[in-house]
Amino acid sequence: MTIDEVVLLLKASQINGLTTLQEIILRSSWEGKTYTSIAFEAHYGEERVRKVAAHLWQLLSDFWREPIHKSNFREMLLPHRLSKTHQQLIKEFNRAATAISLEFPNSPVSLNSRLYIPRPPVEELVYAEIATPGSFICIQAPKKMGKSSLILRVISRANNHGFRTVCLDFQQAETAVFSSLDKFLRWFCANVSRELQLEPKLNDYWDEDMGSKVSCSMYFQNYLLCAVKSPVVLVLNELDWVFEYPEIAGEFLPLMRSWYEQSQILEVWQKLRLVLVYSQEILAPLKLTKSPFNLGLLIKLPSFTKEQVEDLAQRHGLDWADSQNTDSLMAMVGGHPYLVRLALYHLVSRGGLEGNLQELLQQAATTEGIYHEYLRQYVLVLQGEPELATAFSEVITAINDVKLAPITAYKLHSMGLVNLSGDRCSPACELYRLYFRGQLNPVKNFTIPNELGSLHCTDRAV
Incomplete structure (x- = not known):
């Protein structure tokens, strides 16, 4: 047990x-x-x-x-x-609790939710790392893999330790913020100040002769980190938005690395624990000596295992322990957390009848299926990236794994669309193969549904 x-x-x-x-x-x-x-x-x-x-x-x-x-x-x-009586007791408890508090999976799993599935040893590794002075954590996974749900728990654990926490979401920054490095770093410092409930004092530390990066570092070192007595966990969420501006990313990311290096020398920097959260890794070239992504703890969130999918099904009040339902669902969507949760939500919301699973899977890759709204967001992105669309079309129509140009394969893998085995690509799950065959083949006729309008891939719908 x-x-x-x-x-x-x-x-x-x-x-x-x-x-x-x-x-x-x-x-x-x-x-x-x-x-x-x-x-x-x-x-x-x-x-x-x-x-x-x-x-x-x-x-x-x-x-x-x-x-x-x-x-x-x-x-x-x-x-x-667990005896059969105990198993039945848990099943009824799960069914009753789910009926009361069923959550549609369109946002992070709340702290008090029964539907959060830990992925050992991920959580314990991150919790241990944030307790380490001057720690540096990178959390990378495609969209909808559970990064935000994990961050909620990291912040909660840090708060329980008496740490101060700041979570900056770069997608909330206006486009004008990215117009120059100076404007970006001032926005960055001002927002961290307010999150720490400190008065922004940028002009007291900003020096044009020293430059924005040194000014930013001095602001943290001599003001923010000195003004708070406890350690500060700084979460930089949706870092991908910074990647869209190579000139800023090329300066900001090495700055984060330098702060980690300073923590090995100056005690004040040991108060800072940095957590970088992103979906697609930066493709702009950064020298190894400047990149922050080869430091500290790197976490790449894995898919759910069969046991974890069965656990989640049980928490939804479904008894899949001795059935083929788990295998059937995973044959279609793998262990993708969001895709699994969406299926379970619809099964339970339709009465929890397990027989509905086959109907759900038969429609899964069609425009009538429960995944259409999610999948068409990928259509948006690929419509703005014809080369990626062509390459992905090759992957989903091939009988065997396909060798692609390294950068193309890397992009598709970061988006969560393909699995990589060495230099060979295969669809991340059968759902993608079936759905996108109809959307991307032939590529020359590749269009997006009219209701999507003319949004560009930089709208980052995925």
């Missing part, structure tokens, strides 16, 4: 479920942490933690009818298997 199953079973069996502190104690004790450590990390008094824990061990002992305490908790429950 896993700790997730233990927690879920207790939530399902107890009238009042579990409190947040009870769940923290369970999970931390499973990891072998002491009460002192649990109290410190959860920001509770140790006496309260011990009191809640004592009640919890009694509850567990009564439930399993054998003595359970902190020292034997994991040893006692790990060999257990």
